[in-house]
Amino acid sequence: MSTQKGNSSRSRPQKHQNRTAFKNSLHDTSQKTKEINAIQVNNVCQRCKDIIEWKIKYKKYKPLTQPKKCVKCGEKTVKKAYHIVCDPCGQKTGICAKCGQRKDLIIASTVQQSMLQQDPEIKELLKSLPERKRRTFLRFMAKNEKEPLSENKEEILKKLEALKMDGEEHLEEFSSECSSDNE
Numbered sequence: 001m002s003t004q005k006g007n008s009s010r011s012r013p014q015k016h017q018n019r020t021a022f023k024n025s026l027h028d029t030s031q032k033t034k035e036i037n038a039i040q041v042n043n044v045c046q047r048c049k050d051i052i053e054w055k056i057k058y059k060k061y062k063p064l065t066q067p068k069k070c071v072k073c074g075e076k077t078v079k080k081a082y083h084i085v086c087d088p089c090g091q092k093t094g095i096c097a098k099c100g101q102r103k104d105l106i107i108a109s110t111v112q113q114s115m116l117q118q119d120p121e122i123k124e125l126l127k128s129l130p131e132r133k134r135r136t137f138l139r140f141m142a143k144n145e146k147e148p149l150s151e152n153k154e155e156i157l158k159k160l161e162a163l164k165m166d167g168e169e170h171l172e173e174f175s176s177e178c179s180s181d182n183e
Contacts, residue, residue: 040108073088133163
């Protein structure tokens with residue numbers, strides 16, 4: 001028995017084994033769940049980031065309904081759950097927004113932030129790409145992020161078009177193979 005005094009080792013495996021991993025959006029497809037799953041955890045240390053991501057993954061995350069007071073500035077500016085410091089104060093002082101300690105902070109990806117601020121033409125092209133091609137493009141952007149967007153916009157558009165055309169060529173090849181097999 002595992003609760004027996006002095007017996008710390010278990011002689012058998014656990015009785016009920018999980019066959020599949022937990023999915024927090026399996027039975028709940030509400031808008032709130034989608035918003036929680038889309039949260040990007042940033043301006044916190046690695047430990048706090050892992051904690052918050054665990055809460056999101058296992059459906060334990062409870063978002064704030066009203067802003068909380070920041071412990072640094074005293075204003076009601078903390079809009080993220082489990083944080084004690086607002087983002088501006090945390091960045092200014094260089095402390096974790098959740099635990100308040102001076103550690104190496106996880107900063108938001110600059111590529112994703114710059115993508116949100118780009119012109120609508122690139123946004124529409126990105127939406128039309130499948131996930132694999134979109135990630136390829138984001139890696140391309142991360143590699144060339146030192147250059148301003150205005151200087152290499154033509155190169156970015158060429159890369160997007162090439163990715164889009166590459167997918168269509170494979171689709172045409174596949175459809176021609178399928179029609180020859182049916183004959």
